[in-house]
Amino acid sequence: MEYVRGHAAFVSSHEVKVGTERYEGDKFLIGTGSSPTIPSVPGIDKVDYLTNVEALSLKERPIP
Numbered sequence: 344m345e346y347v348r349g350h351a352a353f354v355s356s357h358e359v360k361v362g363t364e365r366y367e368g369d370k371f372l373i374g375t376g377s378s379p380t381i382p383s384v385p386g387i388d389k390v391d392y393l394t395n396v397e398a399l400s401l402k403e404r405p406i407p
Contacts, residue, residue, distance in 0.1 A: 344404050374399060 349361040351373075358367050379394030381387065393405070 344401060346399065372398060 345366070347361050347364075347366065351359050351361045354360050354365065357369065358365055359371055360366075374395060377395055379396050381392075381394070393401075
């Protein structure tokens with residue numbers, strides 16, 4: 344996982360351009376600024392989940 348900050352634009356369904364750099368990937372996480380909110384879903388307290396804060400603080404990629 345790589346954190347890149349800047350103005351971005353998708354150039355295809357698997358490629359994004361940030362400044363003069365291009366990045367390819369199957370999936371992208373776009374963080375536009377927010378506050379984490381845990382939805383009131385029954386059973387959510389019994390499973391592992393990530394808010395935007397934890398997702399952007401990961402040291403390793405999560406196992407799917």
